[in-house]
Amino acid sequence: MLNLFDKRGVSSISIILIFLALLLIGASSYAVILFGDLLDQNVIYKGITVNDRDVSGLTKEELKQWLVESEKNVLEQKSITVSYNDKTREIRFTDVDIDVNIDEIVEAVWSIGRVGTKKERVFEILSVYLRPKKFYTNVTYDPLAVEKIITEIYDDIFVERIDNSYEITEGEILLKSGTDGKELKRVQLADQVYEALDRLESARFQAEVSVYPRKNVNAEEIFQKVYVQEEPATFKVEDNQVIIIPEKQGKTVDKKILEESVDQLGKKEKITIPLSIQTVIPDVRYDDVKEKIFRDVLDRRTTVYSEYDTNTKNRGHNIRLVAQYVNGKVLAPGEGFSFNDVVGERSPERGFKPANVYTSGRIETDYGGGICQISSLLYNSALYSGLEIVERLNHQFTVSYVDLGTDATVSWGSVDFKFRNNTNYPLKIECYLQDQAVEIVFRGTDEHPGRVVTVETKIEQVYPFSVIEEIVPTLQPGQTVIKQSGMTGYYVTAKRIFKEGDKVEVEQLRPSWYSKLDQIVQKGAERVSTESTEAA
Structure with a gap:
């Protein structure tokens, strides 16, 4: 008799062709009698693979045990590592509720040759033998869990852009450097993580970050806001009277130092540079004019x-x-x-x-x-x-x-x-x-x-x-x-x-x-x- 459970295979394809011919000409009853003892066997029939492995001859329990050992337990040890900001974040497959459809695969494999009439069962056993059937496990995970982890990474990386600024007080200028904006390229990282999960492979990624340089302040603008031209004391004549107009003090800042400080502000983050505002005394003062009039x-x-x-x-x-x-x-x-x-x-x-x-x-x-x-x-x-x-x-x-x-x-x-x-x-x-x-x-x-x-x-x-x-x-x-x-x-x-x-x-x-x-x-x-x- 043809052994449909022996993993060593058959000697000749011609025997199968004879059986098929008998079935086609209505000799189905003979086929059932001939292969009847196969229908009550407790192992997987010849011609079935799971994840490209020949699983014929295994019992249902053996198939499940093998899948658990070779797939699920292994997956629990796998992870995806994301590097960013001198940090690493490990995403374990279990963190995203990953699961393998072992029970579904076991039931599908075990059902071959065991569902239907005896004639249908024999025909299915012979068909699988002639044309092997491949099964692959399918992995599922929780997308919300994936997105939650990516959001955590996003939040950890994200830095709001704060432009450099300045404050002018009575006697000084405070130059304040801000921070460059940083933002995770979220979609790109998500695609990489999903791809690794779908492949059931561990992976390492360097998270790509978009940087938004902060705007620097303008030295000339600051100078113009600070600078006040000093005005010497002077006079005017009204109705034959001389009215002395007092001098006005000016204000200025060392322009070279200001420009150098602004340049430094653009190179460093979170620093404050104070600059003194100088008072400019006019050359001609009230008493000078009064003395000459x-x-x-x-x-x-x-x-x-x-x-x-x-x-x-x-x-x-x-x-x-x-x-x-x-x-x-x-x-x-x-x-x-x-x-x-x-x-x-x-x-x-x-x-x-x-x-x-x-x-x-x-x-x-x-x-x-x-x-x-x-x-x-x-x-x-x-x-x-x-x-x-x-x-x-x-x-x-x-x-x-x-x-x-x-x-x-x-x-x-x-x-x-x-x-x-x-x-x-x-x-x-x-x-x-x-x-x-x-x-x-x-x-x-x-x-x-x-x-x-x-x-x-x-x-x-x-x-x-x-x-x-x-x-x-x-x-x-x-x-x-x-x-x-x-x-x-x-x-x-x-x-x-x-x-x-x-x-x-x-x-x-x-x-x-x-x-x-x-x-x-x-x-x-x-x-x-x-x-x-x-x-x-």
Whole structure:
């Protein structure tokens, strides 16, 4: 009889073919009789393998014992090792509730040739013998347990990215380094673990980690937030008052050290670097400015006048009145002085009185006569103070109170005298009234204490006056009256000389043309009516 349990096999395939032929032609009853003793055997039939091992001839208990010993017990000893952060995490197969379907395999193998009618059982036994049947155990595990372990590894690796930062306090900067962000490549590790579990193989993995570099701070940004430009004490002029503006302290930090510290911050984690904020004291302080304001007398000069008749008394009154208008005028650096703007209109409503003036080639009477003595005095003070002359005209005729070429005439609405404060400090004009005299002081800050200013004039041309005789019938024969005194005309050049040590600068001033005034000897009377302007 053919042995279907002997593991040594059969001698010839032809015998099986004969049995199959008998079955196919309806000789099934004979086959059952022939192989009937096989149906009650207590071992596994020929042609069955489990996990590529021939298990024929084994009892059901032997198969189960072998599977337990070769699969389940071995699996319990296997593990997956994950390395990260200088650590290792062992995932034992038992940690994920791994299980092998041993009972299922045993029942499936044992059922071959033992289920169905006798004819079906014989046919199945013969079929497996001719065409061996392979069985493989199947491993199951708890995915939630796997995910839980991977989550623990993820949490152990995870580092929240904290960017570098800084804090600015009253006196220092605190640079704080953060941490680079770290995150497990979770999906990749899960795939590796699942693959190892499915293969029932121990494995070692180096967990791959995504690193998110922290952002560093910007040194220039920090510097700009800290830096405060110091402001020296200064001043401003408002309503003829000098207001001193106190200095403002600055703040700074050593930029090179700041940049080096920021660079160091980017290389190390969890460090704090303190940097001192320096206070910058301005070079010019409040007391420095206060000490210089109106410290020096740039020029001091006096003009005198006489009061012996109505004309000269009115003239003296006008001179004193103008001095009061000018007194206390303060000019800021770069600010100009306009005589007409400061003094205003010369009218009786503003306190002016009529006195002699030069007008239209004659001497007439008009309000404000005599004030040119103050404008001329101001011109000379401006010259010797080294100030910039903006506008100046000489009188039509010569005057007696200043040298030729150094006078300055004015007329409301037309001729003005102007100069500019070209120093770096305020200029104050002070006028002091004395007995038939006015003293003018230019007070400011002498920026050239070693400089000497002089003014030189030169008469280039002389124009003698003529004597004109007028016959007046009312006069006695031979009787003469001088109606108008004669005045010589001149063309005068002038220059201002600045000398400071060996350095000499020469400035050509506006020349002066003085008209001659012919002398009139009356032998009769004649009125001359002309429009008057201030000229003297």
